[in-house]
Amino acid sequence: MNQSPSSPETRLRGTLSTPKIVFLVVAAAAPMASMVxxxxxxxxxxxxxxxxxxxxxxxxxxLCFSVGYAAMSRRIxxxxxxxxxxGAGLGKRAAVGGGLVAVIAYNAATxxxxxxxxxxxxLAGQAFGLDLxxxxxxxxxxxxxxxxxYRAIDLSVRVLAVLMLAExxxxxxxxxxxxxxxxxxxxxxxxxxPGAVFGTAVGVSLMFAFISYxxxxxxxxxxxxxxxxxxxxxxxxxxxxxxxxVFYALSSWVGVGAVGPxxxxxxxxxxxxxxxxxxxxDYLGTAITGIxxxxxxxxxxxxxxxxxxxANRYLFVLGRERVLPRFLGxxxxxxxxxxxxxxxxxxxxxxxxxIFALAGADPYLGLSTxxxxxxxxxxxxxxxxxxxxxxxxxxxxxxxxxxxxxxxPGLGFAGLAVSAVLLVGNFSLLTGSTNPIxxxxxxxxxxxxxxxxxxxxWLKARRPERYTTLxxxxxxxxDGAGAPADGPVRLVRPEQDDLAA
Numbered sequence: 156m157n158q159s160p161s162s163p164e165t166r167l168r169g170t171l172s173t174p175k176i177v178f179l180v181v182a183a184a185a186p187m188a189s190m191v192x193x194x195x196x197x198x199x200x201x202x203x204x205x206x207x208x209x210x211x212x213x214x215x216x217x218l219c220f221s222v223g224y225a226a227m228s229r230r231i232x233x234x235x236x237x238x239x240x241x242g243a244g245l246g247k248r249a250a251v252g253g254g255l256v257a258v259i260a261y262n263a264a265t266x267x268x269x270x271x272x273x274x275x276x277x278l279a280g281q282a283f284g285l286d287l288x289x290x291x292x293x294x295x296x297x298x299x300x301x302x303x304x305y306r307a308i309d310l311s312v313r314v315l316a317v318l319m320l321a322e323x324x325x326x327x328x329x330x331x332x333x334x335x336x337x338x339x340x341x342x343x344x345x346x347x348x349p350g351a352v353f354g355t356a357v358g359v360s361l362m363f364a365f366i367s368y369x370x371x372x373x374x375x376x377x378x379x380x381x382x383x384x385x386x387x388x389x390x391x392x393x394x395x396x397x398x399x400x401v402f403y404a405l406s407s408w409v410g411v412g413a414v415g416p417x418x419x420x421x422x423x424x425x426x427x428x429x430x431x432x433x434x435x436x437d438y439l440g441t442a443i444t445g446i447x448x449x450x451x452x453x454x455x456x457x458x459x460x461x462x463x464x465x466a467n468r469y470l471f472v473l474g475r476e477r478v479l480p481r482f483l484g485x486x487x488x489x490x491x492x493x494x495x496x497x498x499x500x501x502x503x504x505x506x507x508x509x510i511f512a513l514a515g516a517d518p519y520l521g522l523s524t525x526x527x528x529x530x531x532x533x534x535x536x537x538x539x540x541x542x543x544x545x546x547x548x549x550x551x552x553x554x555x556x557x558x559x560x561x562x563x564p565g566l567g568f569a570g571l572a573v574s575a576v577l578l579v580g581n582f583s584l585l586t587g588s589t590n591p592i593x594x595x596x597x598x599x600x601x602x603x604x605x606x607x608x609x610x611x612x613w614l615k616a617r618r619p620e621r622y623t624t625l626x627x628x629x630x631x632x633x634d635g636a637g638a639p640a641d642g643p644v645r646l647v648r649p650e651q652d653d654l655a656a
Contacts, residue, residue, distance in 0.1 A: 221393055261466035
């Protein structure tokens with residue numbers, strides 16, 4: 156029996172408020188993991204004491220992106236996120252290509268976080284006398300992820316809220332201890348001096364800064380599950396970017412002050428992932444450091460769960476529109492969750508982790524960095540495509556604005572494009588691998604995009620009735636002032652569907 160995209164069996168339940176979406180989005184960025192894992196690397200091999208300014212630059216760039224993203228989210232409501240947005244602005248061929256890139260990117264990011272979770276859970280377990288192989292820890296994490304992903308999203312939100320508040324709270328506690336000891340010296344002016352900011356390896360630092368924001372763009376994925384998507388999605392996007400930017404910039408700045416600008420690069424190069432734990436030993440004591448190590452593990456689990464939710468929704472919407480197998484587009488009647496997509500994504504993670512484990516690969520340097528590198532590149536590429544799609548969408552509609560629908564998304568695209576080029580050029584640095592196979596992984600994204608565009612072209616010629624339903628999210632009428640809730644909706648039908656041809 157054919158099911159329409161609007162039937163209860165293929166629609167997700169609208170229960171999410173703005174704060175709940177913010178928890179989902181910020182948890183995906185994994186603030187603790189970014190501070191402990193990414194920031195010391197940027198200190199050591201990037202522009203050192205000038206790195207906090209990179210968070211400010213990246214935050215402003217992504218705010219520009221968010222302006223256009225928010226303008227689009229007020230008009231397009233669907234669980235397809237970038238897939239639907241790209242379709243509305245650049246055409247269905249680009250949408251299917253972008254959708255397949257998104258599936259690869261978010262699945263890869265989820266697997267990569269599972270590897271990092273297993274690695275640090277093994278270390279934490281050994282510290283507490285529980286020495287288990289890393290595949291066992293990976294299995295525990297994936298089982299918990301699968302159970303939560305199968306259930307209604309409200310349960311995942313509650314778990315993510317607790318974990319996120321705990322990891323942010325302990326880093327704020329560390330910041331407060333540093334400031335209490337050093338006062339204004341905790342904020343060295345050199346971090347924002349032109350000489351430090353634009354010093355050596357500024358491109359590498361910019362790359363690490365953008366990496367730390369991965370996940371913020373997922374607000375639109377929950378549009379179909381939001382109570383009031385016209386308001387919740389743009390608000391959640393803005394709030395998430397501002398919160399993450401302020402937190403990263405201030406915490407990394409305080410880190411510079413705690414270590415000392417002159418000693419920073421040498422100390423970060425020597426201590427690497429232990430830098431912030433050593434600072435915690437000094438400023439808070441070893442007992443708090445033990446808690447921080449556990450919260451790093453829960454931060455990685457929170458990021459894994461949030462990425463799992465994003466990957467599910469891309470699998471769900473592409474299954475619903477039969478780009479991928481149709482069974483993926485089923486929603487659980489009782490909870491309204493994309494349960495079959497969740498089970499499939501969990502099974503995929505288990506399979507990849509098992510392959511790496513049987514090959515004897517290192518869970519961090521072999522599995523985590525490789526998959527997170529691929530996922531990060533893919534997500535930034537489709538972010539850039541989404542920025543261009545905003546311009547294309549409003550170029551053919553009323554409601555155009557020089558800032559919101561042209562200049563801001565244009566600036567966002569420029570920053571994201573530069574970041575994507577830096578990621579490709581420094582892919583071996585990002586993954587920590589010189590394996591020639593790993594070096595070729597970015598080509599997988601290009602192949603997926605080309606295949607998706609080609610498949611959409613085939614559908615247009617051979618299955619036109621299916622082609623017309625691709626990336627056709629609900630478009631809200633901006634003039635529907637007297638309409639209930641968010642105004643009347645209609646399906647997106649781009650007037651220039653061949654923009655991407």
